[in-house]
Amino acid sequence: MSPIGALFVRELRLATRVGGGALMGALFFLIVVTVYPFGVGPDLNLLARIGPAILWIGALLATLLSLDRLFQADRDDGTLDLILMGEEPLELVVLVKCAAHWVATGLPLVLISPLLALFMNMEPIAIGSTMLTLAVGTPALTFIGAIGAGLTVTLRRGGLLLAILVLPLTVPILIFGVAAANAPVLQPAPFLTPFLLLSALTLFSAVIGPIAAAAALRFTSD
Amino acid sequence: MALIDYANPTRFLGLVEKLLPWLGALAALLIAVGLGLVFGIAPDDYQQGATVKIMFIHVPAAWLSMFGYSIMAASSLGTLIWRHPLADVSAKAAAPVGAAFTFVCLVTGSLWGKPMWGTWWEWDARLTSVLVLFIMYLGLIALWQTLEDPIKAGRAAAVLTLVGIVNIPIIKFSVDWWNTLHQPASVFRLGGPTIHPSMLWPLLVTALGFTVLFVTLHLMAMRNEILRRRIRTLRMLQASAVAG
Numbered sequence: 391m392s393p394i395g396a397l398f399v400r401e402l403r404l405a406t407r408v409g410g411g412a413l414m415g416a417l418f419f420l421i422v423v424t425v426y427p428f429g430v431g432p433d434l435n436l437l438a439r440i441g442p443a444i445l446w447i448g449a450l451l452a453t454l455l456s457l458d459r460l461f462q463a464d465r466d467d468g469t470l471d472l473i474l475m476g477e478e479p480l481e482l483v484v485l486v487k488c489a490a491h492w493v494a495t496g497l498p499l500v501l502i503s504p505l506l507a508l509f510m511n512m513e514p515i516a517i518g519s520t521m522l523t524l525a526v527g528t529p530a531l532t533f534i535g536a537i538g539a540g541l542t543v544t545l546r547r548g549g550l551l552l553a554i555l556v557l558p559l560t561v562p563i564l565i566f567g568v569a570a571a572n573a574p575v576l577q578p579a580p581f582l583t584p585f586l587l588l589s590a591l592t593l594f595s596a597v598i599g600p601i602a603a604a605a606a607l608r609f610t611s612d
Numbered sequence: 613m614a615l616i617d618y619a620n621p622t623r624f625l626g627l628v629e630k631l632l633p634w635l636g637a638l639a640a641l642l643i644a645v646g647l648g649l650v651f652g653i654a655p656d657d658y659q660q661g662a663t664v665k666i667m668f669i670h671v672p673a674a675w676l677s678m679f680g681y682s683i684m685a686a687s688s689l690g691t692l693i694w695r696h697p698l699a700d701v702s703a704k705a706a707a708p709v710g711a712a713f714t715f716v717c718l719v720t721g722s723l724w725g726k727p728m729w730g731t732w733w734e735w736d737a738r739l740t741s742v743l744v745l746f747i748m749y750l751g752l753i754a755l756w757q758t759l760e761d762p763i764k765a766g767r768a769a770a771v772l773t774l775v776g777i778v779n780i781p782i783i784k785f786s787v788d789w790w791n792t793l794h795q796p797a798s799v800f801r802l803g804g805p806t807i808h809p810s811m812l813w814p815l816l817v818t819a820l821g822f823t824v825l826f827v828t829l830h831l832m833a834m835r836n837e838i839l840r841r842r843i844r845t846l847r848m849l850q851a852s853a854v855a856g
Binding site (some may be wrong): 537540541542544545548551554555557558559561598602605606609610 | 692740744747748750751754755758759764767768770771772774775776778779
């Protein structure tokens with residue numbers, strides 16, 4: 391197996407075994423979505439209208455919460471130093487780590503989103519559009535979040551700072567994600583325009599994220 | 613007189629000490645003349661009345677909020693590419709000053725919005741993107757305060773500053789791309805300004821005054837940061853001398 395493939399498999403295994411916490415993000419997602427009706431009241435029409443936005447914000451927070459582990463565990467046991475000194479380009483390693491991280495933590499969010507959408511009394515077409523936009527948009531959150539994870543890797547309690555640094559950068563993803571998810575419900579609004587912009591943002595962040603995160607890792611390493 | 617000559621902090625401090633009194637006096641003079649023009653010459657707006665005077669603070673503050681971030685981005689390039697020793701000092705010193713001007717821009721805009729738009733805040737593209745800029749300033753300041761080693765903190769902040777620069781063109785062009793409540797650009801636009809000269813000149817004078825004030829504050833903050841780092845180094849030497 392190529393080193394890159396081996397790294398991908400290793401990341402997935404570590405994430406899904408004891409201490410990996412892959413499904414913790416999905417559980418957090420469930421709880422965030424569950425507390426919304428307690429806050430805004432159990433008005434089913436209102437929930438159906440703001441449902442896509444709630445799911446998107448929940449997915450955003452759940453992604454951010456799991457990101458501080460992206461490089462932390464590797465730094466703690468010294469793997470990060472081996473990666474930094476290794477032959478594989480650091481940008482590629484970060485890209486693979488992000489991809490594996492998304493499969494372990496982002497994909498479960500996408501898969502349980504239809505169930506949570508039922509809680510929100512959303513129409514079938516809105517459930518479909520929300521799931522599709524989450525599937526396309528959450529990788530962008532992971533890639534952008536990797537920058538924050540790289541910057542805060544040397545800190546003991548970097549999780550909160552990571553969220554503060556990364557959240558402003560995720561605003562465009564949230565805007566176009568929710569716009570596309572809402573489009574089938576708000577009929578005259580086009581679906582394709584925000585959806586294509588969201589896809590473009592994901593591709594864009596797949597380039598910027600690994601490069602910036604690799605730079606951050608190099609500069610903040612000892 | 614190349615930029616690299618001022619890589620020596622002592623030489624830089626000497627230059628700053630010589631420049632600061634002149635810059636401070638120039639800023640005070642320009643702001644005084646500008647305010648004289650604003651209250652003496654610039655007419656009240658036929659619809660907005662005297663509240664239009666807020667513009668002479670609001671617009672320069674808005675320009676300088678973006679100017680401050682641009683200085684930080686240019687300094688970040690200096691940190692990452694040329695490893696100029698004063699580049700991260702410059703970026704760190706610009707952050708609080710830029711955040712302050714962004715805050716002034718948001719507050720004056722809010723005070724102006726209440727009588728004119730009937731609301732303190734509107735989730736319009738330009739207001740939202742300036743708010744995001746303000747949060748990014750605060751996030752960068754938080755990053756500097758969390759990482760102990762100034763060199764490492766400077767490089768980490770430089771990476772984040774360069775990633776965040778995407779927001780600057782969004783702020784600049786938000787009023788052209790999205791048709792929102794905030795009015796479109798009326799000074800720096802193709803085809804010349806749409807604002808009347810009797811208001812344009814006071815605006816340009818106050819804007820220049822505030823810019824000189826920004827540069828003055830920035831240089832003062834850079835001087836303080838250099839001195840702070842010297843104190844830090846001296847303290848560490850002292851501590852290691854006691855320990856050794």
